Amino acid sequence: MDVEGFIKSEKKAKSLYYIYAENSYLRNKFKEKFIAKFVPELIRDFNLSYVNPGEDYLKRLSNAVQTPPMGAEKRFVVSHFGDDESLNQKEKQKLLDIFNNLDKSVSLLFLTANKVDxxxxxxxxxxxxxxxxxxxxxxxxxxxxxxxxxxxxxxxKIDRQSVKMLENMFSNKLEILNSEIEKIMTRYPDKQKLSYYDLKAIISREKFLEDEEIFSFLDLIGDKKTDQALLTLKEMLNKGVYPLYLLTMLKNQIELLMQVKFYSQYTHDNREIARKINKHPYPVKKAMQRCKNFTQKELEKILEEILQANYHFLTGYYPDQNTALEMIIIKSIAY
Structure with a gap:
């Protein structure tokens, strides 16, 4: 069940909600939807309290949930734990004690990024x-x-190419993805059907990489220049490029190099090769120059590493995608 479905199913606010969501976007969305449905605006100044982690947290929370409402039937308390905030075993027991002693007129919403065992x-x-x-x-x-x-x-409405672009660029980082979507909505308030080019015109420009940047990066890999390749990788990541997007771009260019290298055995006419693989002649011409830096076997090995990494990225296998990407580059240069 998603956040909207859950909130819709709740007819009346219960005394205690314990909500886990790894993603901050989902936690914040639940909080907003919960407050919008159950906490009337007129009572929020005196009957909606936020108690977040910090000094004397448990004491502050206990006081808040023991305070009866003022001029209203119910008082609401919200407590939100982020990624780097947690309680030890002893504190969890005290938290349970607090949960067991809520004022009968209080509704507590407890949000956390920490999954319960x-x-x-x-x-x-x-x-x-x-x-x-x-x-x-x-x-x-x-x-x-x-x-x-x-x-x-x-x-x-959004076309499939645009959906895939957003997936590749932002993966499932919902907070960032939602922010970019909001930018698109603001830019095109009256346009009902949006295309890839509409999105590309508004999404943060630094997130995009030109083919030439990828080709130059591949040159460093082909020339076995490990230090320069890693430095260039770091610069691209610092620009705001997302690892999954970079990985996808690398995959596309490696596949292009493999195709061009194969057909180059039979012709050196970039236009003819472009027709065969349904690409523009210009990137094919560039690829004909670059593919000389690699053997076909090297390209196959690099593509294999990229595809495996892509799978691990999407399944959440790598907790630190930047470091994982560095390791992929080092492996690629070693071939």
Whole structure:
């Protein structure tokens, strides 16, 4: 169940919600939807409190949930734990004690990026007293539907090429992806059907790489210049280019080099090769020069590394994608 579906199914605010979502976008979205539905604007000044981690957190939370509402039937308390914030075992036990002693007129929304171990007593006790719900970040196979739905919510349609571009550039970083989609909506308020070129005109320019940048990067790999290749990689990442997008661009160029190298055995006419592989003659001409830096076997090995890494990126196997990308480049140069 997604956030919207869950909130819609809740007819009345319960006493305690314990919400897990790894992605901050989903946690913030739940908080916004929850407040919008259950907390009237007129009572928010005096009956909506935020108690977040920090000094004397448990004491502050205990005080907040023991305070009765002022001039209203219910008081709402929100507590939000981010990626780097957590409680130890002893603190978790105290948290359970607080949960068990909420004022009868209080509704507590507890949001966290830390997944609960369902084998432990904490979870078993928590389930007895709280509405516990997990919201998973959309995986790659579901991400296209998430993107299409975001545009649909604004009465807009988006073509498949645009969806794939957004997936490749931002992966499932929903906070950033949503921000870019909001930019697109602002730029095209009256346009119902958006194309790849519409998106490219507005999405942060530094996120895009020109073919020439990728070709130059491949030259360094082909020349076995490890230090320069890694420095160039770092510069591209510092510009804001996302690892998955860079990996996709590398894959496209390696595949182009492989095709051009194969047909170059039979002709040196870049226009003829371009017709055969359905590409523009200019990048084919550039590829004819660059593919001399690699053997066909080297290109196959590099492509194999990229495809394997692409799979691991999409399944969340690599916690640090930048470091993983550096290792792929080092391996590629070693071939």
């Amino acid at each position: 369902k084998r432990k007593k904490f979870y078993l006790n928590l389930k007895k007293i709280a509405v516990y719900q997990e919201f998973e970040t959309p995986r790659y196979r579901d991400l296209d539907q998430w993107i299409v739905k975001r545009f649909h919510n604004h009465n807009k």
